[in-house]
Amino acid sequence: MPTHRRQFLQTASLASSALLTGTWGQVVAAHAVTAAAADLPTPPTMRSGDMQFRTLGRTGEQVSIVGVGGSHIGKQNDEQESIRIIRTAIDRGVNFMDNSWDYNEGKSEERMGRALRDGYRNKVFLMTKIDGRTQESAAKQIDESLMRLQTDRVDLMHFHEVIRMEDADRIFGENGAVQAILAAQKAGKVRYVGFTGHKDPAVHLRTIEVAKKHGFRFDSLLMPLNVMDAHFRSFQHEVLPVALREGIGVTSMKSLGGGFILKSGAVKPLECLHYAMNLPTSTVIAGIDSMDILEQALDAAKTFQPMSRSQVANLLERTRTAALDGRYELFKTSNHFDATAKHPEWLG
Numbered sequence: 001m002p003t004h005r006r007q008f009l010q011t012a013s014l015a016s017s018a019l020l021t022g023t024w025g026q027v028v029a030a031h032a033v034t035a036a037a038a039d040l041p042t043p044p045t046m047r048s049g050d051m052q053f054r055t056l057g058r059t060g061e062q063v064s065i066v067g068v069g070g071s072h073i074g075k076q077n078d079e080q081e082s083i084r085i086i087r088t089a090i091d092r093g094v095n096f097m098d099n100s101w102d103y104n105e106g107k108s109e110e111r112m113g114r115a116l117r118d119g120y121r122n123k124v125f126l127m128t129k130i131d132g133r134t135q136e137s138a139a140k141q142i143d144e145s146l147m148r149l150q151t152d153r154v155d156l157m158h159f160h161e162v163i164r165m166e167d168a169d170r171i172f173g174e175n176g177a178v179q180a181i182l183a184a185q186k187a188g189k190v191r192y193v194g195f196t197g198h199k200d201p202a203v204h205l206r207t208i209e210v211a212k213k214h215g216f217r218f219d220s221l222l223m224p225l226n227v228m229d230a231h232f233r234s235f236q237h238e239v240l241p242v243a244l245r246e247g248i249g250v251t252s253m254k255s256l257g258g259g260f261i262l263k264s265g266a267v268k269p270l271e272c273l274h275y276a277m278n279l280p281t282s283t284v285i286a287g288i289d290s291m292d293i294l295e296q297a298l299d300a301a302k303t304f305q306p307m308s309r310s311q312v313a314n315l316l317e318r319t320r321t322a323a324l325d326g327r328y329e330l331f332k333t334s335n336h337f338d339a340t341a342k343h344p345e346w347l348g
Contacts, residue, residue: 040240042306043280050302051093056125056282057249059192059219061155063125063283066273066301067096069253070128072289074104074111085294086115090123092298096251096283099149100129100160101141102339102346109148121151127220127251129160129196130177131340133170137348138177142184156220157181157190161340163199168210170347171195177348178216194220198254198331199338201238208242217246222285224254224331227267227275227315228323233332236279244280252281257328258337259287264322267315273300275315278307 045052045065052065068089076082086097097116099109109128116124128145132138146152159171159181171177184190195218197203204223211218221243223235230236243250255276256262256269267275276284277300286297322328331337340346 040236040280042278043282049093050298052301052304053095054282055249056192056251057220057243058247059249061125061192061249063096064094064301065277065283065304066094066297067098067251067283067285068094069285069287070097070099070108070112071103072287072293073099074108075289079111079114081291082111083115085288085291086112087120088291089288089294089298090120093301094298095124096285097124097126098251098285099127099145100131101145102129102131102160102343106144106148109145113148113150116150125155126151127156127158128154129158131160131343131346132180132348133167133177134348135175135177135179137346138180139183142180142189146189153189153191156192156194157184158193158220158222159195161338162195162197162207163203163338163340165203165206167197167203168207171207172210172214172216178214192219192249194218194222194249194251196222196253198224200233200332201235204235204239205242208246208248218248220249220251222251222253224257224329225252225276225279225281225284226255226257226261226329227272227319228257228261228264228328229254230316231320231323232326232329240280250281251283251285252276252279253285254329254331255284255286258331260328260330261319264319264328266318266322269296270300270303271315273297274304274307275312277301277304278312 043054045054053062054065056063068086073082097112099112130138130141132141159177181190181193195207223239225236240250256272261272262269273284288294288297326333335341
């Protein structure tokens with residue numbers, strides 16, 4: 001095991017309440033911060049109608065327990081269908097909107113921008129991502145995203161696809177992308193800053209470590225959390241305790257593994273969504289490409305209740321064998337989901 005990974009895991013397992021910050025601190029302090037799924041506390045949740053809300057780390061922002069994933073917005077043949085999905089989600093209580101500069105060649109941001117007209121922008125917590133690793137490329141992508149989204153600021157900007165050990169060095173190096181983000185914050189274009197990745201928890205841990213060495217604290221991070229991740233290269237076991245200790249807001253993705261987890265036959269969609277919601281994550285970003293899938297996500301948010309130890313254990317036992325070699329988490333074991341590997345020019 002790499003030294004940086006071992007050090008972080010040792011630190012996380014020894015974390016005490018004195019080290020915890022943010023809204024979840026008191027809850028986490030009542031439990032040992034361990035890697036065991038059953039021991040990770042479900043965060044405080046506020047219900048409003050059929051939607052539930054949680055606090056995004058130390059930001060204090062209230063976000064819906066489910067969010068609309070931008071990668072699936074823009075794939076509909078009819079733009080009006082994309083807009084209908086987004087506005088229906090907002091009307092039903094969803095306030096977390098996810099997107100990225102590179103989704104569907106910009107179409108996802110463009111459609112979301114149109115959907116957020118007529119007062120809808122003020123109802124949501126808007127997040128998008130940039131791929132640029134240099135100051136120049138990042139600054140260009142930030143402005144292009146704002147233009148497509150038809151807004152003068154985003155609530156959260158993530159460095160996208162931090163999937164290589166050297167990505168953090170480029171972001172925080174000389175003339176790195178962090179300079180563009182800091183300038184955008186100063187100009188009021190960006191409120192909070194985070195990063196996303198899906199390849200290996202060691203990359204997440206190193207990115208947090210490199211940022212701290214440069215005096216930078218992330219407000220949020222995005223990572224895959226699902227019923228199979230618990231068994232293989234686990235972000236849940238290795239990264240989640242560290243994020244809680246640092247007060248970093250956690251958003252999660254790949255609760256269904258891009259649909260591949262369902263092919264195992266071990267679990268159903270609602271079980272996958274509820275498992276992710278049961279973890280200390282603020283919002284579970286769902287890939288929504290139709291009204292039927294939106295209803296599935298909304299139903300999960302409406303019916304979610306904290307799971308018992310036996311319920312968690314049952315799901316993990318049912319998925320253990322299928323999960324051990326990562327065949328249903330292709331985002332970890334292949335380049336199927338690696339857009340920047342296919343387009344390295346986006347990195348700058």
